[in-house]
Amino acid sequence: MPNIISFLIIIVASLTGIKSDYVTNPLLSFGLLIVLAYLFANMMRFFRLPGFLGYILAGLLAGPNGLGFFHEKIPDSMSLIEGLCIMLIVSNAAGLMLKGKSPALFSRYFFSGVLSSLGTMLLTTGFLAPVSIPLQVKIILGLFAATFSPMMTFAYTGHDESHGDFTKTAFGGFICAIILWGILMPILEQPFPGRLKLVFMPAVIGVTSLLTGFVWAFITEKLLYRKSQGMRYFFPLAVMFLIYPCCREIGLDYLFVAIGVGVYYGIISEQSENITLRTELPALIVFCFFGTKLSVIDALLLGNAGWKIVILLTLGILFNRIITLKLSMKLFAAKTGPSLGLIHLIPYGPLSVLLLMRFLPGFSAVPGGEFDKFRVLSICTTSIILTIIIASFIQIFADILKSKEQTNML
Amino acid sequence: MTYSVGLLAVILFTFITHKIGQFTGLSARIEILSFYKLHYLASGFVLAWFFPSSFMVIFENNMGIVLLFCLAWIGLFYGCNIEIRTHQKYPLKTFLFHLAEPLIVFIFTALGGILYIYTKYNNIRYIDVVLITAVFSSITLFKRHNIPYREGEVAFHSVINDLLPARNIFAIILLCIAGSLLYSTGEFVLFGQIFTGVFPFFIFHVIAGSGLGIVLSMLMRGASTTDSMIIVLIGMTAVTGGIAFIFSFSPLFLGMISGMFLINSTLKRLQIIEALSISHEFIEKIFMFFLGALLMMLFTSNTVNPGIIFAGATGIVIIRSLLKYFLASLWVTRFNGYHKGTSLLWAGLTGQGIIAAGAVVEYRLRLPHMPSVFLLLIVLLILNQTVTGIYVLKNR
Numbered sequence: 001m002p003n004i005i006s007f008l009i010i011i012v013a014s015l016t017g018i019k020s021d022y023v024t025n026p027l028l029s030f031g032l033l034i035v036l037a038y039l040f041a042n043m044m045r046f047f048r049l050p051g052f053l054g055y056i057l058a059g060l061l062a063g064p065n066g067l068g069f070f071h072e073k074i075p076d077s078m079s080l081i082e083g084l085c086i087m088l089i090v091s092n093a094a095g096l097m098l099k100g101k102s103p104a105l106f107s108r109y110f111f112s113g114v115l116s117s118l119g120t121m122l123l124t125t126g127f128l129a130p131v132s133i134p135l136q137v138k139i140i141l142g143l144f145a146a147t148f149s150p151m152m153t154f155a156y157t158g159h160d161e162s163h164g165d166f167t168k169t170a171f172g173g174f175i176c177a178i179i180l181w182g183i184l185m186p187i188l189e190q191p192f193p194g195r196l197k198l199v200f201m202p203a204v205i206g207v208t209s210l211l212t213g214f215v216w217a218f219i220t221e222k223l224l225y226r227k228s229q230g231m232r233y234f235f236p237l238a239v240m241f242l243i244y245p246c247c248r249e250i251g252l253d254y255l256f257v258a259i260g261v262g263v264y265y266g267i268i269s270e271q272s273e274n275i276t277l278r279t280e281l282p283a284l285i286v287f288c289f290f291g292t293k294l295s296v297i298d299a300l301l302l303g304n305a306g307w308k309i310v311i312l313l314t315l316g317i318l319f320n321r322i323i324t325l326k327l328s329m330k331l332f333a334a335k336t337g338p339s340l341g342l343i344h345l346i347p348y349g350p351l352s353v354l355l356l357m358r359f360l361p362g363f364s365a366v367p368g369g370e371f372d373k374f375r376v377l378s379i380c381t382t383s384i385i386l387t388i389i390i391a392s393f394i395q396i397f398a399d400i401l402k403s404k405e406q407t408n409m410l
Numbered sequence: 411m412t413y414s415v416g417l418l419a420v421i422l423f424t425f426i427t428h429k430i431g432q433f434t435g436l437s438a439r440i441e442i443l444s445f446y447k448l449h450y451l452a453s454g455f456v457l458a459w460f461f462p463s464s465f466m467v468i469f470e471n472n473m474g475i476v477l478l479f480c481l482a483w484i485g486l487f488y489g490c491n492i493e494i495r496t497h498q499k500y501p502l503k504t505f506l507f508h509l510a511e512p513l514i515v516f517i518f519t520a521l522g523g524i525l526y527i528y529t530k531y532n533n534i535r536y537i538d539v540v541l542i543t544a545v546f547s548s549i550t551l552f553k554r555h556n557i558p559y560r561e562g563e564v565a566f567h568s569v570i571n572d573l574l575p576a577r578n579i580f581a582i583i584l585l586c587i588a589g590s591l592l593y594s595t596g597e598f599v600l601f602g603q604i605f606t607g608v609f610p611f612f613i614f615h616v617i618a619g620s621g622l623g624i625v626l627s628m629l630m631r632g633a634s635t636t637d638s639m640i641i642v643l644i645g646m647t648a649v650t651g652g653i654a655f656i657f658s659f660s661p662l663f664l665g666m667i668s669g670m671f672l673i674n675s676t677l678k679r680l681q682i683i684e685a686l687s688i689s690h691e692f693i694e695k696i697f698m699f700f701l702g703a704l705l706m707m708l709f710t711s712n713t714v715n716p717g718i719i720f721a722g723a724t725g726i727v728i729i730r731s732l733l734k735y736f737l738a739s740l741w742v743t744r745f746n747g748y749h750k751g752t753s754l755l756w757a758g759l760t761g762q763g764i765i766a767a768g769a770v771v772e773y774r775l776r777l778p779h780m781p782s783v784f785l786l787l788i789v790l791l792i793l794n795q796t797v798t799g800i801y802v803l804k805n806r
Contacts, residue, residue, distance in 0.1 A: 284641060
């Protein structure tokens with residue numbers, strides 16, 4: 001009851017603030033977003049759904065496409081915080097994936113993800129073949145379908161050891177998608193000299209950034225780390241904070257730098273046991289910001305998207321991902337996993353949007369120019385919402401089935 | 411390239427600091443200063459040193475927001491330290507000492523400052539600067555160790571330990587009112603209505619702070635884990651900071667009232683204090699780092715003469731320390747309440763911690779066009795902390 005009352009107070013105060021134009025202060029917007037996310041997460045837990053879905057919902061509601069507590073310019077000014085939070089979660093996930101596991105087992109799941117991503121891309125592009133949209137757009141949508149989101153999978157399965165392998169698979173799918181985006185972007189462009197060199201650019205940047213992250217983690221552990229209670233929590237943030245602007249200056253990819261740091265902590269570090277990361281707050285920030293980038297108007301009214309393409313794409317993604325994942329896991333991982341568990345790999349997350357936002361503007365060859373790019377973005381974000389909703393319903397259904405089974409056993 | 415040089419500088423600085431820390435003889439001597447997080451201030455200072463024109467664009471854009479958040483947090487943290495029932499057992503004599511001691515220091519420092527200004531400029535045009543410096547010098551703003559378990563003490567005299575929160579609340583109110591009266595327009599515009607004077611200032615802070623405290627308390631009732639408590643505390647602190655900014659309130663004061671309301675109305679007191687303490691260490695470090703960077707940026711601006719500021723602050727610290735020593739001696743020997751010696755009481759009274767740093771930053775936010783006041787107060791604060799550290803060390 002107190003939560004409901006406080007929720008109502010916050011909503012009423014926020015709406016009054018919006019009306020009086022008070023809610024333009026970034027700190028106030030940020031605070032309101034956090035409190036709303038906390039309340040929505042509690043609501044989701046009440047329905048036995050993961051709390052991070054509440055964070056996304058809060059972002060969706062409060063974002064520029066929702067009630068507008070969060071103005072379009074504010075997420076830009078918060079990019080430092082968002083970037084740092086993403087780095088923290090990614091390095092933590094990478095570290096946990098590699099810690100104490102055999103490389104052979106890791107590579108099995110990784111390659112099953114790679115294969116699945118490749119298969120999804122090809123199948124989805126084929127799936128969209130009868131639709132009357134330009135080929136480039138079909139390929140972009142296919143690439144989007146192939147982009148797995150390890151952070152979303154990690155959020156779904158992070159606390160459950162039995163589903164930990166899905167994160168590795170999603171990680172493989174994500175890396176494969178980056179390579180595919182990078183290769184296809186220059187190929188789809190109008191011919192220009194040195195075009196083929198660009199094909200290797202994402203791979204080169206990725207590997208360089210990964211190595212830099214690895215070396216950076218080693219340097220900071222040797223030079224900056226000190227065994228103390230305060231340092232235990234502060235150290236990961238300090239490591240990311242110092243390297244983040246350097247990534248921008250030198251042209252490194254901060255995501256891969258974070259993966260490099262995580263790889264070091266997972267494989268080599270002697271101090272990783274002494275370093276603790278509380279991921280709840282960074283996860284809240286990342287998923288809320290992810291929510292603000294989605295459009296509730298598109299999802300409900302379909303302003304820029306089109307129902308036909310969105311439904312086709314969503315169905316294609318669901319079908320193709322499940323098929324390719326089952327197949328690839330059988331081939332590489334020799335384990336299909338519980339069939340409903342595969343749902344953890346389906347929803348898109350912050351990293352999918354990050355990749356989409358990064359690569360989509362680069363496709364200058366999209367017919368129709370900026371208008372079509374905007375439309376493609378709307379289609380993708382609407383599909384993201386739909387896949388999350390479908391995954392949530394399947395999760396609720398799975399929970400009901402599980403509880404019924406338990407009752408029958410008793 | 412510039413950033414890489416700065417990065418190398420920070421690593422080198424931290425490396426040297428850690429290497430020094432490995433020499434136990436030397437690190438034991440400066441350990442007390444780490445209690446004040448002065449090394450983080452120095453770290454921010456050094457990092458900003460390498461970027462005289464622009465330190466880091468994203469960092470500088472977000473600096474004001476981060477500082478505002480930190481101020482609201484510090485206020486909330488100290489507000490949560492004020493439990494009314496724990497302050498009801500102390501004798502009137504002790505309370506009187508805590509009221510009289512800062513008043514005496516204030517009178518002497520203010521008179522000294524006014525005399526100096528009058529003899530130098532032959533008028534009293536900087537009276538507001540003198541008054542605010544005197545208020546700042548008179549008070550002791552400090553924190554307790556290990557508050558989650560209520561076993562902590564400031565390692566100084568028991569008089570300080572027992573009544574420190576009561577001193578802090580008095581000091582914050584004084585600083586906020588003084589700052590508001592001297593350096594703001596003295597007007598509040600709330601939903602189209604204009605209010606002026608001390609009374610509305612105080613009343614609106616109490617109303618807004620209590621309102622935020624009620625919401626915070628309700629949210630806390632639904633929070634079951636430490637992580638969710640941290641999320642609620644951080645979210646509501648950001649809301650407090652934002653509201654303070656919009657209505658020109660004092661974030662420190664507003665945060666303190668909401669914290670006070672929360673801790674006195676909740677049934678989860680220990681859990682809340684634990685959640686606060688986990689985050690506080692973190693935020694304290696970030697705050698001191700940003701403060702160091704801010705300090706360096708102002709030092710590099712040509713409008714300020716660091717030499718004069720440093721000399722002035724040193725003079726004030728000497729006068730303040732002597733006065734505090736005299737009053738501490740008087741208390742220990744004449745009133746004969748305690749037998750632990752003058753030095754510990756003196757050291758406790760001289761020390762100024764993170765909350766004082768918060769007060770300084772609040773003045774900076776109120777007075778963006780007068781960097782010299784900020785510099786004077788911050789140097790004063792650093793010197794006070796250093797003097798206390800050295801004295802405690804000597805008596806160990």
